[in-house]
Amino acid sequence: MDKQEQTLDASKAHAEYRYQANQDIGLTIWQNQYDTVSYQRASHHTLSLYIDGGYQTRRLDQTVDTIGGPNKLCLMPAESLSTWNVKKPQRFAHIYFSKNYFKELVLQDFDIDPQSIELEEKTFFTDPSLIKTIKELLSQHTTLPEDTLRTQEIVRTIITTLTHSHCTNPTKQKSYRGRLSKPQLLLIDEFISTHLHQPISIDQLAELIHLSPFHLMRVFKKTMGISLHQKVMKTRAIKASELLRCNKSQLDVSIACGFTNQSHFSRSFRQFFGVTPRQYQKTHQQ
Numbered sequence: 001m002d003k004q005e006q007t008l009d010a011s012k013a014h015a016e017y018r019y020q021a022n023q024d025i026g027l028t029i030w031q032n033q034y035d036t037v038s039y040q041r042a043s044h045h046t047l048s049l050y051i052d053g054g055y056q057t058r059r060l061d062q063t064v065d066t067i068g069g070p071n072k073l074c075l076m077p078a079e080s081l082s083t084w085n086v087k088k089p090q091r092f093a094h095i096y097f098s099k100n101y102f103k104e105l106v107l108q109d110f111d112i113d114p115q116s117i118e119l120e121e122k123t124f125f126t127d128p129s130l131i132k133t134i135k136e137l138l139s140q141h142t143t144l145p146e147d148t149l150r151t152q153e154i155v156r157t158i159i160t161t162l163t164h165s166h167c168t169n170p171t172k173q174k175s176y177r178g179r180l181s182k183p184q185l186l187l188i189d190e191f192i193s194t195h196l197h198q199p200i201s202i203d204q205l206a207e208l209i210h211l212s213p214f215h216l217m218r219v220f221k222k223t224m225g226i227s228l229h230q231k232v233m234k235t236r237a238i239k240a241s242e243l244l245r246c247n248k249s250q251l252d253v254s255i256a257c258g259f260t261n262q263s264h265f266s267r268s269f270r271q272f273f274g275v276t277p278r279q280y281q282k283t284h285q286q
Contacts, residue, residue: 005096011037016091019141021151022201024101026094027141033089036060041079044096045119047158048074049134053090059123060085066124071131075166077119093138097155105159108212117167130161150229152202156214179223184209188220192235196258200232237272240265244281253277 005028009015013032020026026044029051050057054068060083066072068090076082078099103114137154140147180188187208192200205228206213221227226234236257243253250262259265269277 007037007039008032011035013037017141019151021148021155024098025151025155026096027137027151028096029091029093029138031089031091032086035086036083037086038081038083039076040081042076043078044098045078045102046074046076047095047097047130047134047162048076049093049095049131049138051091051093051138053088054092056087057090058085059083062123064123068124071126072124073122073127073130074124075119075122075162077121080121093134095134095137095155095158097159102159105156105214106163108214110163112169117163117169119162120166120168122166127161127165130158133157133161147229148199148201149232152213153217153227153229156202156217160214178219180209180219185223188231189235192232193239196236196239197256198258200258202228233268234272237269240269240277241273241280241284244277245284247281247285250277250281 005026008028008030011032012035013030015028016031017029018027050068050070050072052070054070054072057068058064061081102119106112106114106117133154137151137158140150140154188205191205191208195204202213202217206216209216211219217228220231224231236259240253240257240259243256244250248256250265254262254265257265259268266276269280273280275283
């Protein structure tokens with residue numbers, strides 16, 4: 001557990017939701033009130049979004065011209081120090097990503113040495129693009145089952161925005177003009193079809209065709225017009241329809257196609273076919 005997590009767990013703060021995608025990416029939604037919290041040299045970078053409240057939250061270790069409140073962001077690079085006074089109730093989300101993960105992304109996907117840039121420390125700032133992407137991530141985790149592939153895609157988008165707009169010595173992103181070849185697309189299709197019953201990560205697919213995860217995420221969408229996550233969900237829905245037409249039970253179909261539970265199965269299936277699995281099976285019974 002990261003030091004920031006440990007600090008908040010030891011304070012009056014309460015974690016209403018916590019998700020660790022892998023050793024490099026984590027997300028926690030916190031509640032806190034009438035408290036003083038000091039962060040001491042966390043090992044991960046932290047991006048914070050205030051969801052509710054925060055108007056009377058103050059940073060005590062430095063003078064800040066802006067005030068807290070909903071849709072305000074704070075960026076706390078690893079190893080930074082800060083002390084906060086929290087008064088009235090507030091809810092906020094922390095997105096954690098490791099130093100190595102950030103460096104790896106910059107090294108693989110940008111034309112610069114990761115040692116040449118640093119994340120800026122920022123308090124109570126706004127960035128509409130970041131806020132929109134973070135809310136998409138929060139919406140996914142509070143309304144849908146956990147999906148590591150989708151989480152990785154969104155967090156990589158967040159880090160790209162940070163690299164462009166909230167780093168010292170910002171740099172232009174590489175221009176990826178190419179598209180995936182038919183053999184590469186075939187490998188991806190075969191892997192997804194073979195592993196439908198398991199969680200599928202962007203790292204697995206990237207390693208398969210020898211690209212960086214971020215490069216794959218971009219060129220796949222450019223080539224196919226949909227994201228990798230959408231591709232996986234579409235493949236699952238199509239396979240599920242085939243099994244339903246063979247009179248397989250909905251529970252067996254849900255498990256075979258990698259849906260987290262039957263509710264997730266029913267909701268995802270309806271998005272693609274406009275009817276529930278039960279209705280579809282009734283209409284297409286063989």
